[in-house]
Amino acid sequence: MRDWLSYELSDFLLFSERVYWRLFTLENANLWPMPLLAPLALLAALALHTRRPAGGLRLLFALLALSWFSVGANFIMQRYAPVNWAMSHAGPVFFLQAIAFAVMAFTGPPRRASPRLADKPGYALVLAGTLAYPLLALLQGRTLADAEIAGIAPDPTAVVSLGAALLTTGPRHRLAACAVSGLWLAQSALTLYVLDGPAALAPGLALAAGALALIATGRRRG
Amino acid sequence: MKLTRRTMITGATAALTLPFPARADDALLREIPSTGTRIPAVGLGSWITFNVGNDPVLLDACADVIAAFAEEGGGMIDSSPMYGSSQETIGYGLEKLNDPKSIFATDKVWTDDADMGADQVAQSRAAWGVDHFDLLQVHNLVEWEAHLDTLFGLKEDGQLGHVGLTTSHGRRHDLLERLMRDYPVDTVQLTYNLADREAEDRLLPLAREKGIAVIANRPFRRGALPLNLKGKPLPDVAADLETESWPQLLLKFVLSHPALTVAIPATTRVAHLRENKAAARGPMPDAAMRRRIVTHFETL
Numbered sequence: 001m002r003d004w005l006s007y008e009l010s011d012f013l014l015f016s017e018r019v020y021w022r023l024f025t026l027e028n029a030n031l032w033p034m035p036l037l038a039p040l041a042l043l044a045a046l047a048l049h050t051r052r053p054a055g056g057l058r059l060l061f062a063l064l065a066l067s068w069f070s071v072g073a074n075f076i077m078q079r080y081a082p083v084n085w086a087m088s089h090a091g092p093v094f095f096l097q098a099i100a101f102a103v104m105a106f107t108g109p110p111r112r113a114s115p116r117l118a119d120k121p122g123y124a125l126v127l128a129g130t131l132a133y134p135l136l137a138l139l140q141g142r143t144l145a146d147a148e149i150a151g152i153a154p155d156p157t158a159v160v161s162l163g164a165a166l167l168t169t170g171p172r173h174r175l176a177a178c179a180v181s182g183l184w185l186a187q188s189a190l191t192l193y194v195l196d197g198p199a200a201l202a203p204g205l206a207l208a209a210g211a212l213a214l215i216a217t218g219r220r221r222g
Numbered sequence: 223m224k225l226t227r228r229t230m231i232t233g234a235t236a237a238l239t240l241p242f243p244a245r246a247d248d249a250l251l252r253e254i255p256s257t258g259t260r261i262p263a264v265g266l267g268s269w270i271t272f273n274v275g276n277d278p279v280l281l282d283a284c285a286d287v288i289a290a291f292a293e294e295g296g297g298m299i300d301s302s303p304m305y306g307s308s309q310e311t312i313g314y315g316l317e318k319l320n321d322p323k324s325i326f327a328t329d330k331v332w333t334d335d336a337d338m339g340a341d342q343v344a345q346s347r348a349a350w351g352v353d354h355f356d357l358l359q360v361h362n363l364v365e366w367e368a369h370l371d372t373l374f375g376l377k378e379d380g381q382l383g384h385v386g387l388t389t390s391h392g393r394r395h396d397l398l399e400r401l402m403r404d405y406p407v408d409t410v411q412l413t414y415n416l417a418d419r420e421a422e423d424r425l426l427p428l429a430r431e432k433g434i435a436v437i438a439n440r441p442f443r444r445g446a447l448p449l450n451l452k453g454k455p456l457p458d459v460a461a462d463l464e465t466e467s468w469p470q471l472l473l474k475f476v477l478s479h480p481a482l483t484v485a486i487p488a489t490t491r492v493a494h495l496r497e498n499k500a501a502a503r504g505p506m507p508d509a510a511m512r513r514r515i516v517t518h519f520e521t522l
Contacts, residue, residue: 010444011391014306015273016490022277082275083306 010194015083017195023079024137024153025146031074038067038151039130042160046126049167054109060126060164061105061177067151067160068098068180075153090184094154097161097180104177110170121213125163128206129156136202155203158184162210166217178214182207250295250502252483254384255433256408259356261326263477263502265298266291266495267439267488273306281314283490288315288325290492294499296324300411300437300486301350302361303342304332309349317351327352328437330388332361336368343376359386359411363394363401370405384408390439392420402428411437414482416475416519417447426481435483441476442469442487457518459511464504469494473501475515478508 028035041063049056072094081087133156134147150156158181165177185207193200251260266287274280291299301308309329316322329346331339343358358376360369366387376382386409389398395412402410402425410429414421418440429436442448451468465471476485487498507515 014270014304015275016270018490019274019277019280022280023275026277079275083273085306 009190013084013191013194019083020191020195021142021146023075023083024148027075027079027152028145028147028149031152035147035149035152038063039134039149042067042126042130042150046123046130053167057109057164057167058105060167061101061109063151064157064161064164064177065098065101065105067157068094068101070151071154071157072098093180100176100180101161101164104168104173109168109173119167121209121217122163122166125166125206125210125213126160127163129159129163133159133202136199140196140199154184155188155206158182158188158203159206159210162206162214166210166213171218174214174218178210182211185210252435254408254435254483256406256435257384259383261484262295262297262499263484264473264499265300265326265328265437265484265486267486268299268301268308268312269305269439269488270444271488271490272301272308272311274311275307280490281311284311285315285318286492287489287495288312289319290495291499292319292321292324294496296326298326298328298357298437298484298486300328300330300439301346302330302332303346304330304361309346313349313351322352326356327354328357328359329355330359330361331369331373332364333369334365336365339365339369339372340376343372354381355383357384357386357409358382359388359409361388363387363389363397366397366401370401370407384435386411386435386437388437388439389413392418395420395425399424399428402432402434407434409435409437409483411439411486413440414438414476414479415441415443415447416472416515417443419516422479426479430481436481438476438482438485441473441485447472451522454522457515459507459514462505462511463507465501467497469497470501471515473498474506475512477502478506478512 042060045056045060045063047056048059072091076087076094077091081091129150134144134149137144137147148156150160161181162178165174165181168174168177185203189200189204189207192203250262252263253260272284274284288299291297299312301312303309316325327350329350331342333339333342343355347353347355358373360366360373370385373382373385377385385407387398387401387407388411389395390413392413398410398412401407410425412421412425414426414436415438426436448469454468456465456468456471460466460471463471463474465474473485473487476482489495489498
């Protein structure tokens with residue numbers, strides 16, 4: 001017991017900050033031009049949602065299903081798992097999340113009144129994941145080449161998914177859309193806290209904002 | 223294989239325990255008492271630094287560090303199956319070396335499955351691209367009884383040069399002390415640096431008494447010591463030791479303990495590697511100087 005108490009969070013991270021950010025550089029280069037197209041597709045779904053909420057949300061779910069599958073198969077299993085063996089267990093969870101979004105895209109969201117109170121924070125999170133998240137690389141003194149991009153990297157994909165959870169209705173749909181995203185952002189915040197303190201703010205704040213909005217709008221029933 | 227004292231101290235190990243063919247100055251070599259093998263005092267760790275996955279740029283940077291290490295006389299490169307892709311990175315670096323004979327290949331067994339030790343050793347050999355290891359250690363004493371049995375068996379069969387035990391961060395010292403007394407291990411690896419000196423009380427004297435070589439891991443506390451000491455005044459003995467930097471003084475302190483055989487700092491930079499290697503050259507602190515270094519450190 002005394003031995004276990006002597007462990008710190010950093011003892012479980014066996015890679016450096018430099019290696020971590022290089023994962024995104026390599027992934028963006030490998031999948032180009034997807035780092036440009038994936039956020040545009042997500043934004044198109046959001047634009048459609050403003051006019052046709054049900055159709056827009058189905059398209060967003062379908063794109064997120066593709067995103068979670070792609071991020072799991074490419075970034076998590078091919079890039080991240082070789083330096084962090086715990087990620088080999090995370091890959092299948094990403095595939096489960098992809099299946100959940102695919103099912104919701106197929107069945108469609110529950111009937112709803114429009115517009116809803118939860119739409120604004122939902123839009124904000126989708127925009128944060130697609131537009132703001134890549135710019136964090138510049139704020140952190142890196143380049144856009146190693147930016148985290150929705151549909152390519154896990155954190156912004158999870159942020160967009162939290163936004164999608166806010167845009168849908170019904171507790172089961174919301175839970176299916178946000179559970180894995182929330183857990184991922186929590187572990188990502190812890191990882192970045194150990195690697196590079198300030199960088200942890202982005203997933204941490206996104207998770208806090210998403211959780212608060214989901215709780216608040218859940219109580220008011222949209 | 224049933225582990226007995228007799229099987230542990232016999233066997234065809236002679237071919238694997240010849241004097242180390244390093245190009246390093248003889249004065250910089252340290253002896254493993256149980257076999258007489260001599261290896262350079264400054265080795266190379268791979269924890270975190272060599273875990274770079276399949277990144278071609280970082281793989282080449284690590285290969286450059288390994289090449290510089292070989293140029294500087296080579297010696298112990300230490301890794302573990304626990305360290306992500308570090309073993310594969312070392313294999314990549316060794317493949318690019320013209321003369322990998324200067325490397326004292328050191329790895330660990332790290333698995334909770336008592337029956338998987340031999341398989342894991344085979345996987346590690348494949349990752350390194352070597353026929354045999356010069357030293358294999360039971361990582362953090364995990365499943366130590368079964369893995370010691372496996373390793374002593376490999377040594378007896380002539381497939382392994384030395385057998386060792388490891389701990390880090392000052393953990394499980396009581397068990398390590400007991401195993402040092404009860405088993406004829408060739409080496410122990412433990413955390414020893416200017417800030418972490420717990421091993422001085424019992425383990426280092428016991429290693430001298432039993433003729434066990436000591437490998438110091440975390441000599442810089444994962445880089446935290448040089449970072450925290452940056453800009454702070456060196457002790458007055460630094461001038462006598464011809465040392466102008468904290469990293470070199472920190473390494474000289476570790477290497478100058480009479481029980482210490484090898485220190486294994488890890489780095490991603492060729493310049494740091496060469497600076498580490500240089501720490502083994504020139505004058506070393508004697509007991510009085512070591513006390514003054516500790517006293518000065520504790521005032522900072």
